[in-house]
Amino acid sequence: MITPGLFYLIGALLLLLPIREKMTYILAILMTTAALMMTFYLVPGDRVQLEFLNYTLTPVKVDRISKLTGLIFTFGGLGSVIYCFRICSRANLRLIFIFIGSALTVAFSGDLFTLYVFWELMTISSSFLIIMASDGTKKTGYYYFLIQVAGGLSALWGVFLQYAATGDLALKTIEAGIPFFMIAVAIKLAFVGFHTWLPLAYGKAPFYVAVVLSIYTTKVGVYVMSRLLPGIDILAYAGLFSALFGIGMALLQTQVRRFLSYSIIIQVGYMIIGISMGTVAGITGAMFHLVNHILYKTVLFMAVGVVVYTTGKDDFENLGIMGRKLPVTSIATLVAFLGIAGVPFFNGYMSKAIIKDAVNEPLLTWGLNLMSFGTCLLFLKFIYYAFLKKSTISLDKQPALSMQVGMGLLTVMMLVIGIHPVWLESVTNMDVAIHYFDKKHLVSGIQPFLWSIAIFILIKKYVVKNYEAPLPYDLYRQIAKQVVTTGYQLSNYHDGKLTKYLLWTTSTLIILLALLLF
Known part of the structure; x- marks a missing residue:
């Protein structure tokens, strides 16, 4: 048994082949249909386990919720890929396949390691979809990427805390690191306060990219919330x-x-x-x-x-x-x-x-x-x-x-x-x-x-x-401006003058000494 997302990931590799446009459409239909059919015939209770670096991982786990999510992900994938045929370049179609395949793999993951890897692969592929669309969407893509990476890092820290507390990487209700998982899910859900990427990305990206993103990005957040934070x-x-x-x-x-x-x-x-x-x-x-x-x-x-x-x-x-x-x-x-x-x-x-x-x-x-x-x-x-x-x-x-x-x-x-x-x-x-x-x-x-x-x-x-x-009003842009301004001001002190560097070093040592003494 394999995850249905693998059909999309293999499809992305096959699209690298120098084949004719008609064959591209046939290949896309075959892969998306195969993923849908395989998902339909998955049996709740099935799982695949393997040992990796002394960790027991479950890259594929099927239950009723994951099957339901997988069915709508594969059906939506079939509809959106057909929709994109005549208006999407082959390069972007490859990225769409990677994005959908990653989302499907998240839906059937049974451990936090697999979930995190493909959570981040979703971020990378969707960011490139936006960035590569045109010169006008590059800044939007960078912004989207940074926000999603912040959510990914928060999820990673949550995984560390969960494993340290339980010694287990199983995908289940979280016992430790809950605030970090909440931030990660909130960003993916576009929860108020963490939503700024959503209207920006969906409003400026090509419309066919917005179609694909609307199916998976926030819905993966919902699915993960149902697993980790019910x-x-x-x-x-x-x-x-x-x-x-x-x-x-x-x-x-x-x-x-x-x-x-x-x-x-x-x-x-x-x-x-x-x-x-x-x-x-x-x-x-x-x-x-x-x-x-x-x-x-x-x-x-x-x-x-x-x-x-x-x-x-x-x-x-x-x-x-x-x-x-x-x-x-x-x-x-x-x-x-x-x-x-x-x-x-x-x-x-x-x-x-x-x-x-x-x-x-x-x-x-x-x-x-x-x-x-x-x-x-x-x-x-x-x-x-x-x-x-x-x-x-x-x-x-x-x-x-x-x-x-x-x-x-x-x-x-x-x-x-x-x-x-x-x-x-x-x-x-x-x-x-x-x-x-x-x-x-x-x-x-x-x-x-x-x-x-x-x-x-x-x-x-x-x-x-x-x-x-x-x-x-975008709080994150304001914070970024302050960080850049502060960094620029600090860089002015790095002018290569030895006396200034000695002053910095001496001042730092005095402060550390004072902290140790008091």
């Missing part, structure tokens, strides 16, 4: 705060990809709350929401990518091209909108219903309803610009067939899960014993949506207002 009550309230922050920031955006980036923070809030419950129902609901979120958010990024591809821009004003010129994109967008809004019989409804059932705290229940209302209100703005507002935007070119096929594949899966949600349970044997379409859940699912329509009509002129993009 049941920490305070994180549920932190997740609620982060989601409400995402709603406020999304409202102010004029660029659609930044808007979608902040809405990721909202949806991740649901997952944080579910995992923080620490119950089977809460964690299962969070992981089902991870599946649903990957489907509808990826479709939305793909739809915006089609707008960018055909018009050259991704402002809200350009969305009007959907309703008039792009029928396939329009249908996919509407299905994704109803899914993210949690409307009954669409996929987001089932996972939100499970999470709401798992939460017993009144404040969190109120917060979940507010998050649902805010999400619906925000995306009514999206739908208004796409289908209701008059637009004079014209098509510069038609979308590639591969883009529509990739988007359509994920849209069909959304419809299947929405209409028959127990299918997702049967595939993974994760029974949550919930009646999805009883009166209680139907009312809970439709109320935020109906309220948001009424409120949107009342305050439409404020919601669709062209807000001036707020000047972002």
Whole structure:
């Protein structure tokens, strides 16, 4: 047995061969399909162990959660690779394969060493994807890389502390180094305060790169949180705060990809709350929401990518091209909108219903309803610009067939899960014993949506207002500027003059002596 991620990693190597463009597509389809099929037939309970430098490692471990995550990662990988066929260079396709393969390997890792190695390989491959896109994205790629490396170093320090305390590298609930793992996961989740890389990277990277990143980066953070940090009550309230922050920031955006980036923070809030419950129902609901979120958010990024591809821009004003010129994109967008809004019989409804059932705290229940209302209100703005507002935007070119096929594949899966949600349970044997379409859940699912329509009509002129993009305050950039300034000032003292060096040395010795004496 091997990890399905190996198919993607081997595929990346095969793409180095000097083969024709048509063969590149065939190879990509074969590898992505093979990974999906292998994941489907994995049996929970299977594992692979090996000895490495006197450590017992488990590079592959299968259970119901890892299989569920692997299935959506491989299915999303198939859809996104098809989407990228005609618009992505072979070099970038290789990096995409490495990135997806690394994410899949993390999902099936059974020890902290394997997780950390491929966690960092995700960072390296995705950073190069952004940096190599164009000269205009190099700074963005460097910024993204530095933030992700900071999270990786925090995770590494957590691994050291966990091993020192337990003598074990097994992937399980953490006993030591919890603050460091929390920082690492918070960066990957784009938790408020650690989120600055998300709208920057997704907003400036090529749209097909944003599609791929939206599937894996934050979702790997969710998966790792479910493994290492379940049941920490305070994180549920932190997740609620982060989601409400995402709603406020999304409202102010004029660029659609930044808007979608902040809405990721909202949806991740649901997952944080579910995992923080620490119950089977809460964690299962969070992981089902991870599946649903990957489907509808990826479709939305793909739809915006089609707008960018055909018009050259991704402002809200350009969305009007959907309703008039792009029928396939329009249908996919509407299905994704109803899914993210949690409307009954669409996929987001089932996972939100499970999470709401798992939460017993009144404040969190109120917060979940507010998050649902805010999400619906925000995306009514999206739908208004796409289908209701008059637009004079014209098509510069038609979308590639591969883009529509990739988007359509994920849209069909959304419809299947929405209409028959127990299918997702049967595939993974994760029974949550919930009646999805009883009166209680139907009312809970439709109320935020109906309220948001009424409120949107009342305050439409404020919601669709062209807000001036707020000047972002980035603490990390300010810290970097201070470090650079301080370093520059200190460098002025290193001028090669012996008397100054002797003064530095003498002063340091006096200070050390004083510390020793007192």
